[in-house]
Amino acid sequence: MxxxxxxxxxxxxxxxxxxxxxxxxxxxxxxxxxxxxxxxxxxxxxxxxxxxxxxxxxxxxxxxxxxxxxxxxxxxxxxxxxxxxxxxxxxxxxxxxxxxxxxxxxxxxxxxxxxxxxxxxxxxxxxxxxxxxxxxxxxxxxxxxxxxxxxxxxxxxxxxxxxxxxxxxxxxxxxxxxxxxxSPQAHVSLKHEGDKVIVFERAGLLWIFNWHPSNSFTDYRVGVEQAGTYRIVINSDAENFGGHGRVKEDTRFFTTPFGWNGRSNFLQVYLPSRTALVLALENTL
The missing domain is CATH 3.20.20.80 (Glycosidases)
Structure with missing residues (x-):
């Protein structure tokens, strides 16, 4: 054309x-x-x-x-x-x-x-x-x-x-x-080949993917640049999306001011296998 x-x-x-x-x-x-x-x-x-x-x-x-x-x-x-x-x-x-x-x-x-x-x-x-x-x-x-x-x-x-x-x-x-x-391109802070986890930030959101076929992780630590209280805005494992509902939708995630994976803060999440979580600062909901 x-x-x-x-x-x-x-x-x-x-x-x-x-x-x-x-x-x-x-x-x-x-x-x-x-x-x-x-x-x-x-x-x-x-x-x-x-x-x-x-x-x-x-x-x-x-x-x-x-x-x-x-x-x-x-x-x-x-x-x-x-x-x-x-x-x-x-x-x-x-x-x-x-x-x-x-x-x-x-x-x-x-x-x-x-x-x-x-x-x-x-x-x-x-x-x-x-x-x-x-x-x-x-x-x-x-x-x-x-x-x-x-x-x-x-x-x-x-x-x-x-x-x-x-x-x-x-x-x-x-x-x-x-x-x-x-928005500007994402900052990828984690590509873990053993855990099969990918973490990145884009548009003020924290994206966490667990591709592992069998392993779920408790209190998995992920880095994030902006401090604050985070909430879930997308949960691929939600029951209304055909998932198992293993993560509570109303969970609040609090950052700790300690560097992790090149970011200024970290927070910890429960990350079931083959699940993606997208977190946003609570004040943006």
Whole structure:
């Protein structure tokens, strides 16, 4: 599209963002080739933050490369065949579904918060579209079978897709309130390969991710620059997002004036496995 990136004053469309194409590729490659315990925290952070300073970037967790050309959607890679048998609240909440939903929330949240200055949903990614999309072509015998987007799924209260969709809404509303997409890039204070924990600060918020498949941590110490009393504004393990409700939503976290991981203060949190917590200063609620 000629002039797509030229400014409006020069007759262009004014699209001045880059697309972080390496991000969805990283997720799919890692899901295909590595066990959860082998995920590389440093590589994940590098991929999400590897952009030229001041050059706006749109991040996304999956794209047409994965979901439109006969591959699998992100949720399909995570839970595979159980997407057809155990996504109903009337069916067993299996370890596979638990893992898939938890990871889907973490992947989207860290991409949204750390990956750029814009965020792109793709073809039902916000609720975990169950299948790829494919248009009729010679390669599929001109089939219409996958030529549909199943946007009805999150509206069914008996399906677990609604939990993923509600979590997406929480992300969007919190970004509307705190504006991390138009704030300076994050400061990453921790990438712990053994614990599988990532901690960073952006837009005055403290972001804590525990990617470990089995280990939960009590009184986990994380650094934060700004002192004060913090409260939870996003909890991926909340029951209304399909989680286990292992963290009390009304918990107050108090900082201690002691340097930790290069930050001036620290606070301590209970951090369940495959859970992300986002904390904000109490006076910003």
């Amino acid at each position: 000629p002039a797509l990136c030229l400014s409006l004053s020069l007759g262009g469309i004014g699209f001045d963002y880059r697309l972080a194409m390496a991000v969805p590729d990283w997720y799919i490659k890692t899901l295909k080739e590595k066990q959860d315990i082998d995920w590389d925290m440093g590589s994940l952070c590098f991929t999400l933050t590897n952009r030229r300073h001041g050059e706006k970037t749109i991040a996304y967790a999956e794209s047409h490369d994965q979901a439109l050309v006969g591959d699998k959607s992100l949720l399909m890679w995570l839970i595979d065949a159980q997407i057809y048998t155990n996504m109903s609240v009337l069916s067993e909440f299996t370890a596979v579904i638990d893992r898939g939903m938890s990871m889907h929330k973490l992947i989207r949240l860290i991409t949204h918060s750390l990956g750029g200055e814009g965020y792109l949903n793709f073809e039902g990614n916000e609720f975990g579209h169950p299948e790829w999309l494919d248009f009729p072509r010679e390669g599929n015998q001109n089939s219409f079978h996958y030529a549909r987007r199943q946007f009805n799924l999150p509206d069914d209260q008996l399906l677990r897709y609604r939990f993923l969709n509600d979590f997406d809404g929480k992300m969007q509303w919190m970004e509307e309130k705190y504006g991390w997409l138009h």
